Each structure stands twice: as structure tokens, then as C-alpha cells.
Amino acid sequence: MPLTLPERALERLRTARHVVALTGGGMAATSSVPSFRQAHTGEWAQFDVSELATQQGFMRNPRRVWQWYDYRRKLADSAEPSLAHYALVDIEQHFPAFTLITQTIDGLHWRAGSRELIELNGCLRRARCFEAGHVLSSWDEEEETLPPNCPHCGSSLRPDVIMFGEGLPDWELKRARHAVEQCDVLLCVGEISAIEPVSSFPFLARRSGAQVISLADDDSIYSMLADYVIVEPLNQALPALVQAIVGGENTRQVA
Numbered sequence: 001m002p003l004t005l006p007e008r009a010l011e012r013l014r015t016a017r018h019v020v021a022l023t024g025g026g027m028a029a030t031s032s033v034p035s036f037r038q039a040h041t042g043e044w045a046q047f048d049v050s051e052l053a054t055q056q057g058f059m060r061n062p063r064r065v066w067q068w069y070d071y072r073r074k075l076a077d078s079a080e081p082s083l084a085h086y087a088l089v090d091i092e093q094h095f096p097a098f099t100l101i102t103q104t105i106d107g108l109h110w111r112a113g114s115r116e117l118i119e120l121n122g123c124l125r126r127a128r129c130f131e132a133g134h135v136l137s138s139w140d141e142e143e144e145t146l147p148p149n150c151p152h153c154g155s156s157l158r159p160d161v162i163m164f165g166e167g168l169p170d171w172e173l174k175r176a177r178h179a180v181e182q183c184d185v186l187l188c189v190g191e192i193s194a195i196e197p198v199s200s201f202p203f204l205a206r207r208s209g210a211q212v213i214s215l216a217d218d219d220s221i222y223s224m225l226a227d228y229v230i231v232e233p234l235n236q237a238l239p240a241l242v243q244a245i246v247g248g249e250n251t252r253q254v255a
């Protein structure tokens with residue numbers, strides 16, 4: 001697939017020292033991970049979002065909220081990283097500095113091999129305790145006593161995911177902003193939720209002198225803010241971008 005990016009844009013990208021990629025729901029779709037709305041069906045449709053995905057809902061019925069996220073964790077775990085996920089790993093390995101900022105919670109960037117990763121909305125594969133904030137990547141659970149308790153302090157575990165009405169974590173947000181301000185090129189990859197402060201990242205990057213490239217299946221709001229726009233399915237556009245950066249054939253295949 002020929003890449004619809006002018007040579008001067010490619011040259012700027014090839015010589016970049018710090019590249020930042022921003023991903024969201026569009027990335028999850030490349031692996032067919034159901035979105036919140038797509039998962040909110042069947043037996044779950046009887047519950048309001050406020051009952052399933054808010055801290056108040058968790059306090060009212062922690063077991064139900066835990067099971068909802070457990071259901072979504074299983075959906076994510078049964079998906080495989082896509083060619084687009086792997087292309088971002090290749091990009092990370094190519095540049096001296098790279099930061100991947102994601103709104104996805106499915107853990108697929110990590111499973112693909114991305115390591116310079118800021119998960120702004122948390123991750124389904126982790127839990128943290130309600131009282132002290134201890135973060136766990138594995139835990140024992142028994143059907144009768146859900147949610148499980150924290151092995152360190154005994155308080156109830158909750159998904160390590162930002163629920164509706166909760167702010168983004170300060171530390172991650174600070175790191176993300178810093179990366180966007182420092183980068184030479186910002187890649188806005190696929191559909192990204194247009195919610196502050198993430199929606200202002202393209203402005204922030206441009207103000208700091210970075211080149212902004214939007215890659216999306218359709219016209220996204222970020223297309224209007226970008227210096228260059230690539231409208232192609234991400235599973236084609238990102239591997240093609242890797243090929244254009246490093247040259248030669250990108251032969252990676254999904255196992």
C-alpha cells in the first residue's frame with residue numbers, strides 16, 4: 001500500500017529523536033475488542049452505566065462491578081494484538097525516544113511488546129485496592145467472595161481502570177503532557193476520545209513545534225488539527241508507515 005505522506009513529512013519523521021503516539025478506541029477496534037458500548041449488551045444491558053462503571057456503583061454493589069470488568073477482561077484476553085499494535089512496537093524500537101499514550105484498557109499494547117507506555121485510563125489486567133491503592137497484576141479469587149481482598153491491607157480490590165466521573169491519574173497525565181511537549185512528531189492513531197485534556201495534546205504538540213500526523217480509518221476530529229492525514233485502515237497504515245521509516249519490507253506477521 002503506498003503511503004500518502006509527502007517526502008518532507010517522511011524525512012522529518014525519519015530524523016525525529018522523540019516520537020509520541022496517541023491511541024484510543026480505534027486501536028482496540030483493530031483487534032476487534034468490544035468497546036464499552038458493544039460489551040454493554042445481553043445480561044449487562046439491564047444495568048445502567050452508573051451501576052456498572054462508577055465508584056458509586058462499586059460502593060453499592062462491588063460484586064456486580066467486579067464481574068462486569070472481569071467479563072470485559074476476558075473479552076480483551078481472548079483478543080490478539082493486531083498488525084497495528086506490532087507496528088507501534090517496531091516504531092518504539094526504531095527511535096531513540098518513544099512514548100505511547102493510550103486510552104485503551106485492554107492491555108494489548110503491553111502484550112504486543114510496547115514498553116514506553118502510559119495507560120491513561122488504567123488497564124483491565126490490573127486491580128488496585130480501594131483503601132491504600134496497592135496495585136496488583138495477579139490475584140486469587142473465589143466466586144463466593146467477590147471482589148477479592150488486597151493481600152497487603154485486606155481492603156477490597158477494584159479494577160485499576162478509570163471509571164466514569166473519576167479524573168485521570170496525575171502522575172500519568174504529567175508524564176503524558178511532558179512527552180507531548182518534548183516530541184518532534186506526534187502520531188494521532190485512530191479514533192481517540194475527544195475529551196480534555198487528551199483532546200488538547202495535538203495543540204500542545206504543535207505549539208511546541210512538533211509535526212502532527214493523523215492516521216485514521218475515517219476522518220477524525222484530529223485530522224483537522226494535523227499537519228498530515230492518512231486515511232486508511234490502521235492495520236494497513238501503520239505497517240506501511242514502519243516500512244516507510246525503516247525502509248525495506250516489513251515482514252512481521254501476526255502469529
Ligand SMILES: [Zn+2]
Pocket residue numbers: 129130131132133134150151152153154155
Ligand atoms: Zn491494599
